[in-house]
Amino acid sequence: MAELIPDFTPVNLLTGFLGSGKTTLLQRLLADDDFADCAVLINEFGEVGLDHHLLERIDDTMVLLQSGCLCCTIRGELSDAIKDLHEKRARGEVPAFRRLVIESTGLADPFPILSTIHSDPVLKHHFRLGNVITTVDAVNILAQLALQEESVKQIAVSDRLILTKTDLADAETVVHALERIRAINPAAPLWRGAEEKVPAWALISFDDSQITASHIGVFDEKRGHSHDHGHHHHDKNRHDAHIRAFALTFDQALDWTAFGIWLTMLLNRHGNDILRVKGILDVMGSEVPVAVHGVQHLVHPPVHMSAWPDEKRQSRIVFIVRGLDPMQIERSLRAFSGLGEMTPARVA
């Protein structure tokens, strides 16, 4: 059995606001071969019992967290539940699952969940973060974004988006919903759940914190007006009013040491307002690009990509920020990048 268990079991967070169709999606996914050998964690809160009964496949590898919202009990119960699953798997008491899906409550801030997997002293040696999958309710998302900050974060940190209930909304509402979603998260692949079959494999592909060429490509096309994201919305009471996404490109190779100093310093001071950093870097001394991926204060281990996504060898970094000035971030990174040039001992 041991050889069946991956060194680092991927963990996918399935999130989305109340009533956005998380459980329906999960039911569908669990029936798919790509989600075979998958354990599921669900937490109880409000909709709970419902979730519990709706899910058809409740077996030994499903754990129901009893004590409420994941984001409140994160350090204890979620961590304990995953460790418990891990131990039972090691002892052969549950099937050797190769993937773990956590379905959060609709009201949960996704960051503490991601942080637990990433930082728990035991979990980080056995599990790794996979894609965050977010369901978005086309009918209600505009109201939710205005009222609930969690819904903004759920979209911002998402790697895969599923727009649900598009069959229940008129075309104009769907267009507005898409505009808002893309202003918050311009790069994550998106499917319309009601109109197209969501391919299970695509939700979990490239989930090793990798960045596909298409992610960056999609964003680059929008770069001309990317700095304007967020300026369209003047209602200061909206939770998403100050969220903006933008991309920076650098033609000169970046100094890894300087970049690390800059990003750690930036996240220390502004981590709460940097919902997402994702990019491919042309790093001095490296022939292949390095992918970096961060969510608020949490930065994934950088990954060497196998090749450049296209003929352009340049660093491209996408930021999703709240209330920060993109121009100042760019100016700061350029200024810090000069640190490498001031280091005579640099050996490429």
Add this chain to the structure above:
Amino acid sequence: MCALCGVLGGSDHWTDSAARPGVFTRNTDSFSRRRERMLRVTQANHILKHFGMSLSDWQGASYLLSTVTGKTEIVDNLTHLWVEAEKLSGRVCDPLDTGLIERMERLHG
């Protein structure tokens, strides 16, 4: 502990290498690990000077962060550094601060 480089265990901070396949592995050997730490200290000091502080390597395992008056803290990694730097100096260490950016721009022309 590595007998040659004196590094106890390994840091799993994202700016360091990590022992899992595919992860950024610039510092797999002790020489490059040491060199990277030296570069980090040198570069961080250009910034910390702005706040009246300095950084030094401690045994290849941690860093010592000191103020000009001698207050000193041990820090583990770059994330920890900025938390302690703000505590020790009582100042906000903000890379988006225009004064700091202008200083950096002047430094490298």
